[in-house]
Amino acid sequence: MTSARMPARPGEVIDRAEPLAFTWNGSEVSGFAGDTIVSALAARGCRVFSRSMKYHRPRGILTADYWDPNTLLQVGDEPNVRGGHRLLEAGMQVTAQNAWPSLRFDAKALTALGGRALSAGFYYKTFMRPRWLWPLYEKVLARFAPGGVIDPASAPRRHEKRYAHPDVVVAGGGPAGLAAATAAARAGAGVLLVEHEHAPGGHLRWGTKRERALGAALADAARSVGVEILTDATVVGRWEDNWLAIVERDGAGGPERLVKARAKVLVVAPGLIERPYVFAGNDRPGVMLSQGARRLANLWSVRPGDRAVVWSANAAGDAAAADLEAAGVAVEHVDARAGHTVVAAEGRRGAVERIVLADGTRLEADLLVTAAGWTAPTSLLNMAGVRPVYDAAAARFFPAPSGGPEAGTVLSTGGISGDGSLDQLVGHGEATGRLAAARAATLAHRLQVATAWAAPASGAEPLFPTDERTPLGRDQHPELYRPGTDGIVDLSEDVSSRDLRHGAAEGFDSVELIKRWTTATMGSAQGKLETVNTVATLAEATGSTISEVGTTTWRPPYAPVTLGALAGRMFEPVRISALHDLHVAAGMTPIGAGQWIRPEHYGDPEAEVRNVRANVGIIDVSPLGKLDIRGPDATDLLSLLYVNKWRRLAVGSVRYGVMCAEDGVILDDGVTGRLGEDHYLMSTTSSGAGAMEVWIQNWLQTEHPDWRVRVTPVTDAFTSVNVAGPKSRTLLERLVDGVDLDPEAFKYMQVRTGAVAGVSGCVMWRIGFTGELSYELHVPAGYGPHVWQALLDAGADLGVAPFGLEAQRIMRLEKGHFIVGQDTDALTKAPTAGLEWLIKLDKEDFTGLPELRWALEGEPGAGGPEALPRLVAVQPTDPGYVPPEACQIVATGSDGKERIVGRITSSRFSPTLERSICLAQVEVTHASPETTLTIVGTDGRRRSAVVMAHHAHFDPDGERLRG
């Protein structure tokens, strides 16, 4: 390869003092700091960077920027790197994609021989039938799919997220965008400017000396007034009320980051994207857009060719011709405005050797530069409801003058809005910035007024100013799309103008249909380069105009975002109880239970069960939801929430209650104790604590705002400890003051308040989730560790030991107590769980009352209780077989076919009974005691089991817990 790098030139962005070594397809090469991967390789004389997606044609530099469809590269373990944009780093291992075995000789290029076979819709038409061959098709096609390679062994990276609340966001850091940002900041607005490239300045960066100086001055001015400038970042989406997604790409700030910004006003100033021309051979390496050629020559001092034809329809093309001449390239300037047209680029082995004009002229050249017109990237405006409208005289789309409902907070400036001198563009940008700042001030005032707790807004609302900007003009531009020869319209997807015409002839004559049929505009460039050419080709094929065809819909994201940046970091709080450190010291095996980290066990859960059954154990149940309920209407609230009755609950007693939703489905359960006439302590399930508080607030705030009752969440205010086992009373007698623990004085299902281990204000209730004599202590949280340690110390001779969640789950299953959400699901109405005895239909009102009435008494025209499944205790015939939870239960019908009649909801091996035990939901017909069930194991084997008479496998009469 011969070097294309020129001697140092003014305006270049490379640092020749800092060479960077990297590899290209395994060979050692080097570039300079400030190079992109592509500019460094182009400087080495590299002209072919990839093979095209379908036909595997050699492809070279087209735009030398982010949207270049031909320079997607693999860098180390990262696929699909935009080589025209990504800055070179030392040690990069760069390889070409979509080329096998090599870029020079690509075996898949054979597909080009049968190019006709790969026409639009080829996949749809060819691989439809026979369907049984699809797995084979899929395998073969996958090998031909384009794109890089993902390395599953890549080190994971942590992506952060950021929230921003600027008054004004300016999308685009060209002359108009910079001027708008500076003017808005001068008017007092907080401004965030987002620039797609690595430095602000837009096209001024590769312009004349005067233009470069202006760009630098505009950027300095913006920084000096406090504009925050994000470079190598893109506003990728805009939603209601100017909610913006901004992606900051990989760089000095770390891995790619998503910025979520709420802007009061959005200024859209992305400039214009140059449009390729469609003609025979337009995808050959050596055919380049004027912006690509100028960027290579002026930013990176790379001579893009030796002998160029510059075909120009505008000032940018003329500037490219001048720039190339200054770079020592022999230039033939062909003026499109004078009616000259390029119809073909010809050559051997993919290279350009000669250019053919419409009049038959042939020009020898290794480089063809086209300047055929512009595409307005109206994406962000379209997301705000602003329609693009085609102007044939200017040969491009413009945003419609009046937009959607929020158009007043979305403004545009710069090339997307119109044409003008640099002074005019800067002036329009400044006017836009002032308008944006003034409107943002109005919105800020409204925000303050609307926020009750904010400081009172001072003064009257500032006027929301009307738009009095002088509009930019529109330059005349010839409409140049296709000269009559066929070429590639979508270079990312290898869709030709012939494909589009064939598609139209087959009936896909709307732009949205042809897009999906041919995949035009659906590749890596996402329409930036090819949308308007697609529309123009379709208009030509259907005999209509570009205005009539219209454009496809621009949807977010405007630029690619990695999944890592979208996922970001989880902000899920982890909750631990006040006893956590003691559990760790005791050697707990932790388990995540909702947000909580809890001890699953301390080594041997079955030994923990045996100790509770024989001696006494203590378990940390602090995550149990607790609500303090006070007020004269507290009893009415409980009556509304629970299916059972509360009016006659005596002070000093606790009661078990079940809550149902309005559809009769079990929502939560727990015990509630009456501490005083108008004072209750309610417990909820651990997982339901948060939801129950909201549920209760909903009823109080929306249905019964007149009730005098306060509900305070106190889950974290108490450390809750359950002391369970036959020796629990003996243990507590050693520590409790002020409460008579005599079984006649403190009975099962009663509550007392007193002191434990010297800590006063402890609530104790006698309940029995484990089925043993047990006391649940609710201790002021800060004293939790003291009381826990006191229990262990005072009961050493009794054999006291902590037990974990697993032992509790085993014991509650032995007792047949169901767990909401484990043994019930979103369809489980209260009667399924055997709660008929609890539901009091004669109450005036409670949540879910009508549904439960129909469930129990039958519903006109529908089933009654017999339609609901039943929760039953089940014991497998083989006492050593523990069926995994969620195993199906099946039955064979009279037709000889098996059908599912239920499922195992809980299962454990019981160390107490030395056999497997289960709870299951089964249809009523299979719920009678002693029914034989068939369980389908995860191995597919059928095993028999028997329905028990009682939910409790152990101590069904409850003698132990009442003792």
Add this chain to the structure above:
Amino acid sequence: MLLVPCPHCGPRNSADLTLVGETGPRPDPATTTPGEWRAYLYEEENPAGWTRETWYCRLGCGRFFVTERHRAENRFRNPPLGAGDESSDRP
């Protein structure tokens, strides 16, 4: 993301709140019919226009409040923020 005008906290991201649903009366449990009750449970008008909704300010004040939203255009009636001069429904 939509800004929802909480009467206490001001406009907040909709992700900070929970849309409870369209606001309607709860039928009398003593006299209701299955048809009426299930309409209350499951059916929404979901008009392509204005509707009354209950929102819960989950990460803010914890209050339930009723507001009106245009479901086709995602606008709130009397919006405190976000509408331009030409489209405002402010009185």
